[in-house]
Amino acid sequence: MITIRPAQAEDAEVLPQIEQSAGEAFRAIPELAWLADGDNVSVERHCALIAAGACWVAADGKDRPVGFLSAGIEDDVLHIWELDVSLDRQGQGIGRALLERAVADARRRGLAAVTLTTFRAVAWNAPFYRKFGFRALEGVEIDGRLAGLLADEAEHGMPSDQRCAMRLDLR
Template sequence: MRFEGAGRQQNFDIATVGPRNNETRPRWSAADGNKSAILAKLRKSTGMKPMITIRPARAGDADALPDIEQSAGLAFRAIPELAWLADGDNVSPQRHRELIAEGTCWIAVDDKDRPVGFLSAGIEGETLHIWEFDVRLNRQGSGIGRALLERAIKDARRRGLAAVTLTTFRDVAWNAPFYRKFGFHILEGAEIDERLASLLSGEAEHGMPAARRCAMRLELAKPDTR
Protein backbone atom coordinates (compact mmCIF):
# COMPACT_ATOMS: atom_id res chain seq x y z
CA MET A 1 0.00 0.00 0.00
CA ARG A 2 1.56 3.29 -1.04
CA PHE A 3 0.41 5.57 1.73
CA GLU A 4 1.80 8.81 0.42
CA GLY A 5 5.06 9.41 1.90
CA ALA A 6 22.87 -1.37 11.31
CA GLY A 7 23.98 -3.63 13.95
CA ARG A 8 21.97 -5.49 16.58
CA GLN A 9 18.85 -3.63 17.72
CA GLN A 10 17.77 -3.31 21.34
CA ASN A 11 14.53 -5.01 22.39
CA PHE A 12 12.67 -1.74 22.92
CA ASP A 13 13.09 -0.95 19.21
CA ILE A 14 11.16 -4.05 18.11
CA ALA A 15 7.43 -4.62 17.87
CA THR A 16 5.46 -7.48 16.39
CA VAL A 17 2.22 -7.71 14.44
CA GLY A 18 0.41 -10.86 15.43
CA PRO A 19 -2.93 -12.12 16.74
CA ARG A 20 -5.21 -9.60 18.43
CA ASN A 21 -6.34 -10.08 22.05
CA ASN A 22 -9.38 -12.10 21.03
CA GLU A 23 -7.44 -14.47 18.78
CA THR A 24 -5.98 -17.78 19.81
CA ARG A 25 -2.22 -17.86 20.28
CA PRO A 26 -0.47 -21.24 19.96
CA ARG A 27 1.07 -22.64 23.14
CA TRP A 28 4.34 -24.52 23.01
CA SER A 29 6.18 -26.95 25.23
CA ALA A 30 9.45 -28.83 25.01
CA ALA A 31 7.48 -31.81 23.75
CA ASP A 32 6.41 -29.89 20.69
CA GLY A 33 9.83 -30.31 19.08
CA ASN A 34 11.04 -27.72 16.58
CA LYS A 35 8.80 -24.70 17.02
CA SER A 36 9.65 -23.19 13.64
CA ALA A 37 8.82 -26.41 11.79
CA ILE A 38 5.53 -26.82 13.64
CA LEU A 39 4.57 -23.20 13.03
CA ALA A 40 5.34 -23.58 9.33
CA LYS A 41 3.03 -26.61 9.15
CA LEU A 42 0.33 -24.70 11.02
CA ARG A 43 0.55 -21.79 8.60
CA LYS A 44 0.33 -24.11 5.61
CA SER A 45 -2.71 -25.95 6.96
CA THR A 46 -4.62 -22.91 8.28
CA GLY A 47 -3.48 -20.16 5.92
CA MET A 48 -2.11 -18.21 8.90
CA LYS A 49 0.28 -15.46 7.77
CA PRO A 50 3.79 -15.22 9.24
CA MET A 51 4.43 -13.01 12.25
CA ILE A 52 5.55 -9.52 11.28
CA THR A 53 8.21 -7.59 13.18
CA ILE A 54 8.56 -3.81 13.10
CA ARG A 55 12.14 -2.65 13.62
CA PRO A 56 14.39 0.29 12.74
CA ALA A 57 15.72 -0.07 9.22
CA ARG A 58 19.38 -0.89 8.68
CA ALA A 59 21.63 0.30 5.86
CA GLY A 60 21.51 -3.16 4.33
CA ASP A 61 17.72 -2.93 3.97
CA ALA A 62 17.83 0.04 1.59
CA ASP A 63 18.16 -1.91 -1.64
CA ALA A 64 14.93 -3.84 -0.94
CA LEU A 65 12.73 -0.79 -0.34
CA PRO A 66 12.22 0.47 -3.95
CA ASP A 67 10.77 -2.92 -4.89
CA ILE A 68 8.26 -2.68 -2.03
CA GLU A 69 7.31 0.82 -3.19
CA GLN A 70 6.82 -0.48 -6.74
CA SER A 71 4.60 -3.31 -5.48
CA ALA A 72 2.53 -0.96 -3.33
CA GLY A 73 2.07 1.45 -6.23
CA LEU A 74 0.24 -1.21 -8.23
CA ALA A 75 -2.83 -0.47 -6.09
CA PHE A 76 -3.27 2.77 -8.06
CA ARG A 77 -4.16 0.78 -11.16
CA ALA A 78 -7.61 0.40 -9.60
CA ILE A 79 -8.09 4.19 -10.05
CA PRO A 80 -8.01 4.90 -13.82
CA GLU A 81 -7.01 8.57 -13.60
CA LEU A 82 -4.16 7.72 -11.19
CA ALA A 83 -3.07 4.44 -12.78
CA TRP A 84 0.07 6.12 -14.16
CA LEU A 85 1.44 6.27 -10.61
CA ALA A 86 1.89 2.49 -10.68
CA ASP A 87 4.76 3.04 -13.13
CA GLY A 88 6.23 6.11 -11.46
CA ASP A 89 9.76 6.55 -10.16
CA ASN A 90 10.65 5.14 -6.76
CA VAL A 91 12.75 6.60 -3.97
CA SER A 92 16.39 5.64 -4.56
CA PRO A 93 18.29 3.28 -2.24
CA GLN A 94 20.73 6.13 -1.57
CA ARG A 95 17.94 8.38 -0.32
CA HIS A 96 16.68 5.55 1.87
CA ARG A 97 20.16 5.14 3.32
CA GLU A 98 20.22 8.83 4.23
CA LEU A 99 16.92 8.52 6.11
CA ILE A 100 18.01 5.27 7.73
CA ALA A 101 21.15 7.03 8.98
CA GLU A 102 18.91 9.62 10.65
CA GLY A 103 17.15 6.87 12.57
CA THR A 104 13.77 7.76 11.09
CA CYS A 105 13.03 4.77 8.89
CA TRP A 106 11.24 1.63 10.10
CA ILE A 107 10.55 -1.59 8.27
CA ALA A 108 8.20 -4.52 8.65
CA VAL A 109 9.87 -7.89 8.17
CA ASP A 110 8.52 -11.43 8.09
CA ASP A 111 9.79 -14.31 10.21
CA LYS A 112 12.77 -14.69 7.86
CA ASP A 113 13.67 -10.99 8.24
CA ARG A 114 12.52 -10.20 4.69
CA PRO A 115 11.15 -6.65 4.34
CA VAL A 116 7.46 -6.43 3.38
CA GLY A 117 6.76 -2.80 4.27
CA PHE A 118 8.46 0.38 5.41
CA LEU A 119 7.97 3.95 6.55
CA SER A 120 10.68 6.49 5.73
CA ALA A 121 10.56 9.84 7.46
CA GLY A 122 12.79 12.76 8.34
CA ILE A 123 12.94 15.36 11.08
CA GLU A 124 12.04 18.82 9.80
CA GLY A 125 12.37 21.35 12.61
CA GLU A 126 10.02 20.17 15.35
CA THR A 127 8.10 17.74 13.18
CA LEU A 128 8.55 14.25 11.83
CA HIS A 129 7.69 14.32 8.13
CA ILE A 130 6.70 11.07 6.43
CA TRP A 131 8.32 10.89 2.99
CA GLU A 132 7.33 7.41 1.87
CA PHE A 133 5.14 4.72 3.41
CA ASP A 134 4.49 1.44 1.62
CA VAL A 135 3.37 -2.14 2.21
CA ARG A 136 3.87 -4.83 -0.41
CA LEU A 137 0.64 -5.34 -2.37
CA ASN A 138 0.09 -8.96 -1.31
CA ARG A 139 0.52 -8.07 2.37
CA GLN A 140 -1.92 -5.19 2.52
CA GLY A 141 -4.95 -5.27 4.80
CA SER A 142 -3.24 -7.22 7.59
CA GLY A 143 -2.37 -4.41 10.00
CA ILE A 144 1.20 -3.84 8.83
CA GLY A 145 0.61 -0.23 7.79
CA ARG A 146 -1.11 0.52 11.09
CA ALA A 147 1.81 -0.94 13.04
CA LEU A 148 4.40 1.02 11.05
CA LEU A 149 2.57 4.31 11.50
CA GLU A 150 2.03 3.73 15.21
CA ARG A 151 5.75 3.00 15.58
CA ALA A 152 6.71 6.25 13.85
CA ILE A 153 4.26 8.29 15.94
CA LYS A 154 5.56 6.68 19.13
CA ASP A 155 9.12 7.59 18.17
CA ALA A 156 8.14 11.18 17.37
CA ARG A 157 6.57 11.50 20.82
CA ARG A 158 9.67 9.98 22.43
CA ARG A 159 11.80 12.62 20.70
CA GLY A 160 9.54 15.39 22.03
CA LEU A 161 8.53 16.53 18.54
CA ALA A 162 5.49 18.74 18.11
CA ALA A 163 3.79 16.97 15.20
CA VAL A 164 3.89 14.45 12.37
CA THR A 165 3.23 15.73 8.84
CA LEU A 166 2.85 14.36 5.32
CA THR A 167 1.32 15.07 1.92
CA THR A 168 -1.15 12.64 0.38
CA PHE A 169 -4.32 12.21 -1.70
CA ARG A 170 -7.51 13.58 -0.19
CA ASP A 171 -9.85 10.99 -1.66
CA VAL A 172 -7.90 7.75 -2.03
CA ALA A 173 -9.13 5.30 0.60
CA TRP A 174 -5.68 4.27 1.81
CA ASN A 175 -4.41 7.84 1.93
CA ALA A 176 -6.10 10.72 3.82
CA PRO A 177 -9.03 8.61 5.13
CA PHE A 178 -6.50 6.13 6.56
CA TYR A 179 -4.53 8.86 8.34
CA ARG A 180 -7.67 10.43 9.82
CA LYS A 181 -8.16 7.26 11.85
CA PHE A 182 -4.96 8.15 13.70
CA GLY A 183 -5.89 11.76 14.40
CA PHE A 184 -4.30 13.49 11.40
CA HIS A 185 -6.26 16.40 9.98
CA ILE A 186 -6.12 18.06 6.56
CA LEU A 187 -4.54 21.49 6.58
CA GLU A 188 -6.32 24.23 4.67
CA GLY A 189 -5.36 27.77 3.67
CA ALA A 190 -3.18 29.55 6.21
CA GLU A 191 -2.66 26.29 8.14
CA ILE A 192 -0.27 25.13 5.42
CA ASP A 193 3.20 26.39 6.28
CA GLU A 194 5.85 27.34 3.74
CA ARG A 195 7.57 23.95 3.84
CA LEU A 196 4.41 21.95 3.13
CA ALA A 197 3.21 24.46 0.53
CA SER A 198 6.52 24.04 -1.29
CA LEU A 199 6.13 20.24 -1.26
CA LEU A 200 2.60 20.45 -2.67
CA SER A 201 3.76 22.87 -5.35
CA GLY A 202 6.59 20.54 -6.33
CA GLU A 203 4.19 17.61 -6.58
CA ALA A 204 1.94 19.60 -8.91
CA GLU A 205 4.92 20.45 -11.11
CA HIS A 206 5.59 16.71 -11.44
CA GLY A 207 2.06 15.97 -12.61
CA MET A 208 0.18 15.30 -9.39
CA PRO A 209 -3.42 16.59 -9.53
CA ALA A 210 -3.20 19.55 -7.14
CA ALA A 211 -6.92 19.54 -6.30
CA ARG A 212 -6.66 15.99 -5.02
CA ARG A 213 -3.50 16.47 -2.97
CA CYS A 214 -3.35 17.78 0.58
CA ALA A 215 -1.04 18.25 3.55
CA MET A 216 -1.93 16.59 6.85
CA ARG A 217 -0.71 17.06 10.41
CA LEU A 218 -0.97 15.12 13.64
CA GLU A 219 -0.45 17.23 16.75
CA LEU A 220 1.54 15.45 19.45
CA ALA A 221 0.93 16.11 23.10
CA LYS A 222 4.04 17.28 24.86
CA PRO A 223 5.21 14.86 27.56
CA ASP A 224 4.41 15.92 31.14
CA THR A 225 7.74 16.85 32.72
CA ARG A 226 6.35 17.93 36.10
Protein backbone atom coordinates in the same frame (compact mmCIF):
# COMPACT_ATOMS: atom_id res chain seq x y z
CA MET B 1 4.69 -12.88 12.21
CA ILE B 2 5.62 -9.27 11.41
CA THR B 3 8.22 -7.33 13.36
CA ILE B 4 8.57 -3.56 13.17
CA ARG B 5 12.21 -2.54 13.56
CA PRO B 6 14.47 0.37 12.66
CA ALA B 7 15.53 0.21 9.02
CA GLN B 8 19.14 -0.77 8.39
CA ALA B 9 21.42 0.25 5.52
CA GLU B 10 21.15 -3.20 3.94
CA ASP B 11 17.34 -2.79 3.75
CA ALA B 12 17.67 0.11 1.30
CA GLU B 13 18.13 -2.18 -1.71
CA VAL B 14 14.68 -3.77 -1.34
CA LEU B 15 12.65 -0.69 -0.39
CA PRO B 16 12.15 0.56 -4.00
CA GLN B 17 10.75 -2.90 -4.85
CA ILE B 18 8.26 -2.63 -1.99
CA GLU B 19 7.29 0.86 -3.17
CA GLN B 20 6.81 -0.46 -6.71
CA SER B 21 4.63 -3.31 -5.46
CA ALA B 22 2.55 -0.99 -3.28
CA GLY B 23 2.09 1.38 -6.20
CA GLU B 24 0.30 -1.35 -8.15
CA ALA B 25 -2.76 -0.60 -6.00
CA PHE B 26 -3.17 2.65 -7.96
CA ARG B 27 -4.03 0.65 -11.08
CA ALA B 28 -7.50 0.25 -9.56
CA ILE B 29 -8.03 4.04 -9.83
CA PRO B 30 -8.08 4.87 -13.56
CA GLU B 31 -7.07 8.55 -13.23
CA LEU B 32 -4.14 7.63 -10.94
CA ALA B 33 -3.07 4.35 -12.60
CA TRP B 34 -0.04 6.14 -14.07
CA LEU B 35 1.46 6.27 -10.57
CA ALA B 36 2.05 2.50 -10.75
CA ASP B 37 4.59 3.19 -13.50
CA GLY B 38 6.23 6.17 -11.79
CA ASP B 39 9.71 6.50 -10.41
CA ASN B 40 10.47 5.12 -6.97
CA VAL B 41 12.60 6.63 -4.26
CA SER B 42 16.24 5.80 -5.03
CA VAL B 43 18.35 3.43 -2.96
CA GLU B 44 20.67 6.37 -2.24
CA ARG B 45 17.80 8.47 -0.84
CA HIS B 46 16.67 5.51 1.28
CA CYS B 47 20.22 5.16 2.60
CA ALA B 48 20.26 8.83 3.59
CA LEU B 49 16.88 8.60 5.33
CA ILE B 50 17.90 5.42 7.13
CA ALA B 51 21.15 7.05 8.29
CA ALA B 52 19.14 9.96 9.70
CA GLY B 53 17.38 7.48 12.02
CA ALA B 54 13.65 7.91 11.40
CA CYS B 55 12.83 4.94 9.17
CA TRP B 56 11.29 1.60 10.04
CA VAL B 57 10.62 -1.65 8.23
CA ALA B 58 8.02 -4.31 8.75
CA ALA B 59 9.92 -7.59 8.45
CA ASP B 60 8.48 -11.06 8.00
CA GLY B 61 9.51 -14.12 10.03
CA LYS B 62 12.72 -14.40 7.99
CA ASP B 63 13.55 -10.71 8.64
CA ARG B 64 12.73 -9.74 5.03
CA PRO B 65 11.15 -6.29 4.70
CA VAL B 66 7.57 -6.34 3.42
CA GLY B 67 6.76 -2.71 4.26
CA PHE B 68 8.46 0.46 5.37
CA LEU B 69 7.93 3.97 6.64
CA SER B 70 10.55 6.57 5.75
CA ALA B 71 10.50 9.87 7.59
CA GLY B 72 12.71 12.77 8.48
CA ILE B 73 12.82 15.27 11.31
CA GLU B 74 12.20 18.85 10.21
CA ASP B 75 12.60 21.25 13.15
CA ASP B 76 10.17 19.85 15.76
CA VAL B 77 8.14 17.73 13.33
CA LEU B 78 8.47 14.17 12.04
CA HIS B 79 7.62 14.30 8.34
CA ILE B 80 6.55 11.04 6.70
CA TRP B 81 8.00 10.82 3.21
CA GLU B 82 6.79 7.35 2.29
CA LEU B 83 4.69 4.55 3.79
CA ASP B 84 4.46 1.43 1.64
CA VAL B 85 3.45 -2.19 2.12
CA SER B 86 3.93 -4.85 -0.56
CA LEU B 87 0.69 -5.35 -2.46
CA ASP B 88 0.35 -8.98 -1.37
CA ARG B 89 0.67 -7.96 2.31
CA GLN B 90 -1.76 -5.03 2.31
CA GLY B 91 -4.84 -5.16 4.50
CA GLN B 92 -3.06 -7.03 7.30
CA GLY B 93 -2.42 -4.07 9.64
CA ILE B 94 1.21 -3.63 8.61
CA GLY B 95 0.77 0.00 7.55
CA ARG B 96 -1.03 0.69 10.82
CA ALA B 97 1.80 -0.89 12.82
CA LEU B 98 4.44 1.15 10.96
CA LEU B 99 2.51 4.38 11.51
CA GLU B 100 1.97 3.61 15.20
CA ARG B 101 5.72 3.02 15.61
CA ALA B 102 6.60 6.30 13.88
CA VAL B 103 4.11 8.28 15.97
CA ALA B 104 5.36 6.64 19.18
CA ASP B 105 8.93 7.52 18.21
CA ALA B 106 7.94 11.15 17.50
CA ARG B 107 6.31 11.33 20.94
CA ARG B 108 9.40 9.80 22.57
CA ARG B 109 11.56 12.45 20.91
CA GLY B 110 9.25 15.18 22.23
CA LEU B 111 8.32 16.39 18.75
CA ALA B 112 5.33 18.68 18.28
CA ALA B 113 3.69 16.89 15.35
CA VAL B 114 3.81 14.38 12.51
CA THR B 115 3.13 15.66 8.98
CA LEU B 116 2.77 14.23 5.49
CA THR B 117 1.30 14.92 2.06
CA THR B 118 -1.13 12.52 0.47
CA PHE B 119 -4.22 12.05 -1.70
CA ARG B 120 -7.43 13.42 -0.19
CA ALA B 121 -9.84 10.72 -1.37
CA VAL B 122 -7.77 7.55 -1.91
CA ALA B 123 -8.93 5.10 0.78
CA TRP B 124 -5.44 4.11 1.90
CA ASN B 125 -4.28 7.75 1.98
CA ALA B 126 -6.03 10.64 3.79
CA PRO B 127 -8.97 8.52 5.07
CA PHE B 128 -6.44 6.05 6.55
CA TYR B 129 -4.50 8.82 8.32
CA ARG B 130 -7.69 10.45 9.62
CA LYS B 131 -8.33 7.27 11.64
CA PHE B 132 -5.13 8.10 13.57
CA GLY B 133 -6.19 11.68 14.27
CA PHE B 134 -4.40 13.40 11.40
CA ARG B 135 -6.26 16.38 9.98
CA ALA B 136 -6.05 17.91 6.52
CA LEU B 137 -4.56 21.38 6.65
CA GLU B 138 -6.22 24.22 4.79
CA GLY B 139 -5.17 27.74 3.83
CA VAL B 140 -2.88 29.47 6.32
CA GLU B 141 -2.45 26.22 8.30
CA ILE B 142 -0.15 24.99 5.51
CA ASP B 143 3.30 26.27 6.43
CA GLY B 144 5.97 27.15 3.89
CA ARG B 145 7.65 23.73 4.09
CA LEU B 146 4.44 21.82 3.35
CA ALA B 147 3.34 24.32 0.69
CA GLY B 148 6.70 23.81 -1.00
CA LEU B 149 6.29 20.04 -0.94
CA LEU B 150 2.80 20.27 -2.44
CA ALA B 151 4.12 22.62 -5.15
CA ASP B 152 6.98 20.20 -5.95
CA GLU B 153 4.48 17.35 -6.23
CA ALA B 154 2.34 19.38 -8.64
CA GLU B 155 5.43 20.13 -10.76
CA HIS B 156 5.99 16.37 -11.00
CA GLY B 157 2.47 15.69 -12.26
CA MET B 158 0.50 15.10 -9.08
CA PRO B 159 -3.01 16.56 -9.41
CA SER B 160 -2.87 19.40 -6.88
CA ASP B 161 -6.65 19.44 -6.42
CA GLN B 162 -6.45 15.87 -5.12
CA ARG B 163 -3.49 16.34 -2.77
CA CYS B 164 -3.39 17.64 0.78
CA ALA B 165 -1.01 18.18 3.65
CA MET B 166 -1.94 16.52 6.93
CA ARG B 167 -0.81 16.98 10.52
CA LEU B 168 -1.12 15.05 13.75
CA ASP B 169 -0.47 17.30 16.75
CA LEU B 170 1.42 15.55 19.53
CA ARG B 171 1.33 18.33 22.11
